Amino acid sequence: MSRSRTRTGALAAGLAALAVLAVFDGPSAGAVRVRAEAATAARAPAPQRPLPAAEFNVRDYGAKGDGSTNDTPAIQRAVNAANSAGGGTVRLPGGGSTYESKNTLHMKSDVTLQVDKGATLSGNGADDYDPPEPNEWDDYQDYGHSHFHNAMIHGDRLSNIAFVGEGVIDGDGALITGNPESGEADKIISLTRCKGLRLGDGLTLREGGHFAALVNGCDDVVSDRLTIDTAMDRDGWNVINTTDVTVTGAHLDANDDALAFKSDYALGAKLPNGRVRVSDSYLSAGCCNALMFGSETCGDFTDYRFERIRIEGSDKSGLGMVSMDGSRISDVHYKDITMTGVRSPIMQKIGNRKRCGNNPGVGSISDITYTNVKATGSTPSFSPTLWGESGQSRIKDVTFTNVDLTVPGGNGTMSTDVPSNKSTDYNPKSIGTRPGYGWYIRRADDVTFIDSEVRFASDDGRPAVVANDSTGIRFSTFTAQRGSASPADLVFQQTRGYCVRDSANTGGGVLRVGQSGSSEDCG
Structure with missing residues (x-):
């Protein structure tokens, strides 16, 4: 990295620290803000969280966006830097750029991944994604529900994260619709036990394999203007064991379930579901269900x-x-x-x-x-x-x-x-x-x-x-x-x-x- 880019990164980190001090008052204020917004989500459509102040351009961390270079390591460096700085927006600039993702990207807390208009984060059939993790409870649900690591993007126990922008995250035929072998992925976004998720703001998820998006055990999820096109693959969005959800302006074309609310035993517990609002949206399902409860139905569902x-x-x-x-x-x-x-x-x-x-x-x-x-x-x-x-x-x-x-x-x-x-x-x-x-x-x-x-x-x-x-x-x-x-x-x-x-x-x-x-x- 050039010296000027090093100075840029340091300045961005400093601005992030100042932004954090300006927004948060005390070490527990972030949790307070998340709880307050969850309550607001139950009353009002699609509340918007402000983007973090600091920006981390993936090109400053070595991403090429040329459609052939594996840009996952560079994007991961930007994500890590944003997290270390206390939060920030990791930006994938547009201009017709395609950022090849040949490995699993590990999302971090307090990070917004922004895919600009004219930018594509593209999957690649290099068989270098994370292997599926062991799960002692995998007899209680299908394979795709039981394993989370084998995805283009994975995160666990995260808070205050977002996937936004008017660009595209595209599996590009690399993701598996059945049970993947080691090195293969079957999901675009796979998140477990997260608190505070924003998904949409014009973002498109395309060719998601088994799932374009799968969230399990999460709370405080806000989605506005999310497009999913998995009409040639399988599920659009599975919202599992999740509470406090607001979805507006979604356009979901799926082959399997388009928008499904489920509760499985993949996390080893019977978990609650509810306080959900979905409005002003379009759904289509080729072989299966458009707007669905189940079939995985362990925990209770209320207030939809x-x-x-x-x-x-x-x-x-x-x-x-x-x-x-x-x-x-x-x-x-x-x-x-x-x-x-x-x-x-x-x-x-x-x-x-x-x-x-x-x-x-x-x-x-x-x-x-x-x-x-x-x-x-x-x-x-x-x-x-x-x-x-x-x-x-x-x-x-x-x-x-x-x-x-x-x-x-x-x-x-x-x-x-x-x-x-x-x-x-x-x-x-x-x-x-x-x-x-x-x-x-x-x-x-x-x-x-x-x-x-x-x-x-x-x-x-x-x-x-x-x-x-x-x-x-x-x-x-x-x-x-x-x-x-x-x-x-x-x-x-x-x-x-x-x-x-x-x-x-x-x-x-x-x-x-x-x-x-x-x-x-x-x-």
Whole structure:
């Protein structure tokens, strides 16, 4: 490094120290600031943390940005310098520069990695990434969830970190979508047990292998204007065992799950999840789920708000929610959601896979609302479904208000018997063809439909709704399209306290109700 660059580095370090003294008052003030911002994130959309004052240009540390030189060592030196100085922004300048990353970059606390517009941090198939670490709990989740070191960028137990800029971090075909061999990576960003993360501000993650971003055991996560393009790979962003999350303006195109909230046992404990806000975002999932809870569901989930979200395409669930491993999911609310081309627009299921440590029981789903939701489905078999288990694991307190669904239809008349179910499988296909074209409800209590509607694209011989072994299933100003050969519009089987008020078919006629072992209660 030249003498002038040495002086520049020293000056930057000095400025960083002064900035730290100016911003923080006392050794614990950083933690106080993080806690305060976490509280703010629960109330307001996308609060922004100021960038650290000191800048560390990676070219001053030897990075070439020529698309062939391995720039990881130079970028690592800049990250280390920023951390040693008390914090700073590590900047990758643009101008069409490509910074090859042939090794794992180890993120440090109080560092912002800024990829400028016109800059790309690119993966490389040199098989020189960190090997996966041993994990004594890897039997409880898939391989990709169990190992974190084998990534383009890894960090553990960090605080106050950020990945921002209008540039691109690109796996560039080097990341693995299956189980990687030693030296191979399967993630772009892999973070565990972090406190205070900002991700976005125009940043794009592309070709992420198994995961473009995976965070586990973190708290205080803020994301605004993040773009993920893993439509040819697998998952977009997995948010696991994480609390205090605010996501705004995301654009996530994935092949597997686009945005998934999960809770696994990879960190050797059953951990909490919640206080999450996601708004004004676009999601697409090729083979799988667009906006998903699970399937890894060890710890409990509570306090989630999803608003103004557009979903285009998913071959499993548009809005999916499963409790497979003992978690209790509650206080989740969807509002102003539009979906097109989703195979199963809305899916709730409780299963008994129990893939979690400490002998988990069977979980539950309760206090869920859907308001102003419009969707078109793409297969007649996977009707919107609520499927609970027995005992304390039934689905409870679900309300649909102004939820309008158009499903494909096209089935003939079929038996209304309970379809087959594989209780250890979370996929919509784990339940056989539903006997209702619009909604199938089983082992659910206090489910209410208000000002809602279900139609089909092609004539269907099934009832619009079938409810089985449930209580308190209520319809108010509900509209259902009538199939020419359907035996009834609404069918209640062993359902106590159903009620149908002010409801009609699309032609204005009274809905036909079939009931077996059920009782009406509109009192």
